[in-house]
Amino acid sequence: MTTLMFILGIVLFAVGLLASIAWHELGHLSTAKLFGIRVPQYMVGFGPTIWSRNKGETEYGIKAVPFGGYIRMIGMFPPGPDGRLEARSTSPWRGMIEDARAQSFEELHPGDETRLFYTRKPWKRVIVMFAGPFMNLILAAVLFLTVLMGFGIQQQTTTVSSVSPCVIAQTENRDTCKASDPESPAAAAGMKAGDKIVSFGGVRTQEWDTLSDLIRDSAGKQVPIVVERDGKEVTLQAQIATNRVVKKDAAGSYVQGQYVKAGFLGFSAATGVVKQDLGESVTWMGDRVGDAVDSLIALPSKVPALWDAAFGDGERQPDSPMGIVGAARVSGEIATLDIPPSQQLATFVFLLAGFNLSLFLFNMLPLLPLDGGHIAGALWESLRRFTARVLRRPDPGPFDVAKLMPVAYVVAGIFICFTLLVLVADVVNPVRIS
Incomplete structure (x- = not known):
């Protein structure tokens, strides 16, 4: 049964991946058609075509390898300086440019001269190219909101899980009390496991982060604490101690390895699934976008550890880069977790949302x-033409993005090598969630 659920999780991820890719390409397709650009093909996947259907002037289809997708627009690159496709050159770099230019003019039909991609104004080309990643961003936001507001997320609550019998500095590597350790304020006040703190120092709160900050700011103070116990509210009096605790940053996250002196009550908060309101969800998503950008910037620095995990005896870090194979494996693990089905579904939707957010950020690299x-090429063309108008110079014409194809091949080669490295690591030393 476990194996069957694991396979089901992988299949579910594959369907979600295909849907995400199709949604991405739909953004390109719809805006290209909106601006009158002819699109001969709309394909999900790469390699041999396993199904296709012609509708109007576009062939829609699914290919065998579900690792991407594309639409083919005619005239992606402008012709050569003489207005025609340039002749072949013996230079390998020039050959790359001319091959890209020739491919962009494949399937050119009579009357298509006014339907070429490069003939559209730069702002229209920006919209066409941005529409694909933007669709992934929209999908990520919808999926995140579905989980945050519909299912809820696992987080600390104001309910007491356990009470510490004594005060131990968090810098000390022990969890047992010594005779010299003072009694914890929570234990001295009579707090019990299962109590739900509803008010601290006269401030009513249902959020752990707020309660934690109130406790930290109350060192040395006598504070009334109202708890809900057996359906009744009970008021306790606690003398908040001063202790060395883990530092919090401006976002309220714990900074591992750094400590500060702050108020200490002495209890562990229970975790639970808590639904978020719209404001909390938007804030949470904003934090995740920031985390994703930081991870993308830090990607090159993680290559050595990834190599060691793939070909050495290094440990695979939880925040290690993960590819499609790794994500599919995680999806299979989600299906086998011993948690309620609703939380399995929520975790899978979270994974798919994160994948779409990554697609957006990755595709926006210039x-x-x-x-x-x-997009960068269209913006550069717009800047060149604007500068020429201001300086009253001749219009420089379209920016020939095809001249950057040698750089594109180098970038693509780096991406392929990185993808293969991640693939090996995902197979021999995968990231695990259980």
């Missing part, structure tokens, strides 16, 4: 052959 590279 490098060819990514969407961000084409």
